[in-house]
Amino acid sequence: xxxxxxxxxxxxxxxxxxxxxxxxxxxLLAVTATxxxxxxxxxxxxxxxVGSNILVSLVRNYVPKEIRIxxxxxxxxxxVTCVQLLVNAYAYGLYLSLGIFLPLIVTNCVIIxxxxxxxxRNNVLRSTFDGLMMGLGFTIVLVILGAGREILxxxxxxxxxxxxxxxxxxxxxxxxxQVDTPFLIAMLPPGAFxxxxxxxxxxxxxxxxIKARQPKPQVESIARARITKVG
Numbered sequence: 001x002x003x004x005x006x007x008x009x010x011x012x013x014x015x016x017x018x019x020x021x022x023x024x025x026x027x028l029l030a031v032t033a034t035x036x037x038x039x040x041x042x043x044x045x046x047x048x049x050v051g052s053n054i055l056v057s058l059v060r061n062y063v064p065k066e067i068r069i070x071x072x073x074x075x076x077x078x079x080v081t082c083v084q085l086l087v088n089a090y091a092y093g094l095y096l097s098l099g100i101f102l103p104l105i106v107t108n109c110v111i112i113x114x115x116x117x118x119x120x121r122n123n124v125l126r127s128t129f130d131g132l133m134m135g136l137g138f139t140i141v142l143v144i145l146g147a148g149r150e151i152l153x154x155x156x157x158x159x160x161x162x163x164x165x166x167x168x169x170x171x172x173x174x175x176x177x178q179v180d181t182p183f184l185i186a187m188l189p190p191g192a193f194x195x196x197x198x199x200x201x202x203x204x205x206x207x208x209x210i211k212a213r214q215p216k217p218q219v220e221s222i223a224r225a226r227i228t229k230v231g
Contacts, residue, residue: 011133038146042139
């Protein structure tokens with residue numbers, strides 16, 4: 001269980017794909033103007049990440065090392081095609097909103113990176129859990145960034161939720177404040193860069209605070225005690 005706990009900590013915080021590895025930034029910055037877009041892309045990426053980790057782990061002992069990367073890319077491309085067709089069939093509005101960034105999940109470095117670094121070296125259960133945690137970590141960053149940009153840009157939350165969940169979800173839209181003119185810098189790429197920088201800075205501050213609160217290693221105390229005795 002401690003091993004799985006470490007995998008969870010790595011995916012959600014210490015090795016988060018968006019905040020630490022800085023992978024998949026192109027879709028992360030491009031489609032997070034609203035929570036709906038961010039959540040839609042996050043779920044799609046999560047499904048592909050878990051599926052690719054499972055399949056790569058299953059075939060890892062049967063694929064020659066010389067062609068492993070092309071095989072991994074083919075697996076990812078097949079999964080992305082399936083997800084794209086499902087989104088097109090059941091959430092067409094979201095499909096149009098995400099545009100080219102949905103098929104571009106194939107080139108997301110998070111997915112190919114986990115397939116090569118983890119799934120190709122571990123069993124199915126661990127690979128599945130790793131894909132789930134990395135996907136959740138990436139989705140959480142997408143949603144937080146999307147929430148901040150949507151509130152600042154147009155004063156709402158969950159605008160366009162019906163694109164993802166159906167017509168009934170239009171009632172989920174929350175009007176935080178009335179915006180006469182949209183705050184464009186929050187809705188455009190510069191706002192995404194600023195928001196991402198603030199999230200990374202906040203994580204670094206939290207990490208520094210946690211590190212400062214940790215007790216000093218016993219080695220230092222033993223060394224000081226020896227110095228005191230010698231003196």
